[in-house]
Amino acid sequence: MSMEWQLQEAKNRLSQLIKEIAHDGPQIITVRGKPAAVLLSVEEYQRLTSPRTKLTDFFRESPLCSEELDLERSSDLAREVEL
Helix, strand or coil: CCEEEEEHHHHHCCHHHHHHHHHCCCEEEECCEEEEEEEEEEHHHHHHCCCCCCCHHHHHHCCCCCCCCCCCCCCCCCCCCCC
16 A cells, blocks of 8 residues: 655655555655655565566567568658648
8 A cells, every 4th residue: 555755754754764665665755745756666666667568579470470571662752842
């Protein structure tokens, strides 16, 4: 269960805040009563920021993998535009 902490309280009770993050999950820091930041554990951060699959695996698993894609660039000239 995440809890809201006023910035000054979070600064004064940083050790407790870190324990709360480990035990209860992400904690919200407020400034002037409005949410300003979220503190979370390193494990949670890594889970949220690490890619679920490698990019090469993503392309290998794509439905278009077996398709013959036309990757040739068009040699047409750009169209004329009046400015």
